[in-house]
Amino acid sequence: MCAAPSPAEASLEPALPAFPAPSAPESGALRPSGVATMVGSGLANQTGAAIGSLAFPVLGPAGVVAVRQYVAALVLLAVDRPRLRSFTRRQWVPVLLLALVFGTMNLSLYSAIDRIGLGLAVTLEFLGPLSIALAAARRSVDAVCAVIAAAGAVTLMRPQPSTDYVGMGLGLLAAACWASYILLNRTVGRRVPGAQGSAAAAAISALLFLPVGVVLALRHPPTAQALGYAVAAGVLSSAVPYLADLFTLRRVPAAAFGLFMSVNPVLAAVVGWVVLGQNLGLVEWAAVAAVVSANALCILAPRR
Template sequence: MATTSHPSTQPPRTAATGPSSRAGGVALMLGSGLSNQVGASLGALAFPVLGPAGVVAVRQWVAAVVLLTAGRPHIRSFTATQWRLVLALAAVFATMNLTLYLAIDRIGLGLAVTLEFLGPLTVALAGTRRRLDLFCALAAAAAVVVLTRPRPSTDYVGIALALVAAVCWGCYILLNRAVGHRLPGLQGSAAAAGVSGLLYLPIGITVLYLHPPTVTALLCALAAGVLSSAVPFLSDLLALRRVPARFFGVFMSVNPVFAALVGLLILHQHLDHLAWLAIAAIVAANAVAVGTGTRVAQRATDI
């Protein structure tokens, strides 16, 4: 995932406490977010040679190796119901990354990741009746209008692809929860990553055959897989042992800012002042919705 990283497991119920543990968790989350977006930017550098589909194929293969090694799923013991969830998760995972990378190629890293972030924001706001959440939804909607406002350079196909990625991310969160309830540990997510990697075998092989990669392009694609899959996955697991799940969810909101900064520094993709304000509004809406929503849920559980 080029987006911010998404832990594939249910977060631990408890986290280590203490200033040093919290500082270590913050450092891990910072590293995860920066690694994720730097990986996506390096993948974008390989687009002229491999195209978004080729880069995504390599990234999916790296993610499959990492998750299968960590999760070690017992696929022979999966029931039909479990397999249906795994296959659905694999399809969403594969579609999410492809549409996001296609969007990055057309509208840039910062804008694509920001629009994709509407997925988890929608999940956080779904079904709520709090006025604060309604305000968050309105703020995010206004920000989207600003980001997608008609201009001579507006790429509506790229915007549509980013919004498809957002829908996929929302489905990814919901399916991951369902898989986590049906299968222990990382087995469901690992199996889904493996299936997704298999789905990209014909695509990746075809791209590599028709467009023989240069060493630089292949290294960039591999770096995208490692930095946007392996590093965030391990960093997030370690971070969730040091900070509360609510704090982790709020901190994930900075990823669009990281994406915009990395896009500026590495890919030289410039955003205007209104775009920066819109990104800030979406980040703030997500942070408020996730942070306050988790606190309300926790109080209800305690009662």
């Protein structure tokens, strides 16, 4: 098994496959431009997911994800066109697995958003990379972080008459896919040069969702408004975060970047409330805070 990522790498929102990023500065004050970019990237990512959910009544989660996969493929193919004929079997295996995980991750997340709301879905999904980071650690403080994160997850999933267990399960499936995505991306990055592996995976994932787009177009022709929402989701949740992260990682220490990315569940809850009117209760906010705090503590605690 390949090495697990650092907490900063694990905290990346999976809008696009995480390419080997330029080394971030290890010290020095945060630059205002870097902070502004991180804020903009996080808000764009969660706003894109919220806008995409507005197209659910017409396209459904699968239709919105299909459009998002198309946008992601176009962006990545523009960055680095893969030489598919030169790929060996050793390279194709992780690329194909990454394509499958990439599509499943987004589909399960958007289906969870449709059932339990943006804030709770993103919080459950965030347990995936957090688990990877904690599994790779060997400090006593990481055990505390694991307990805090587990408490937050149990609080979110506490049995109630109105609990949507299917939605919760989809959120946890997205978490498992995100964790698998991180490990596979590491393998692809080592076996395939540049961004060719990630671009190939995104293109294959888009092809897998092509029948979904065809069926929707023939059986339920999308309205211009719904299609616009889905395209906006693809741009805001794929293209913008990818380009912003490339800019940010050159100007912000890795620990600070990972710490800020861990706030994504909070941003998702706020955007869900402002854009979609999805209100969280005090207990749900406490659970979100527990998951975010666990990641923050894992990053900030001194290492031997």
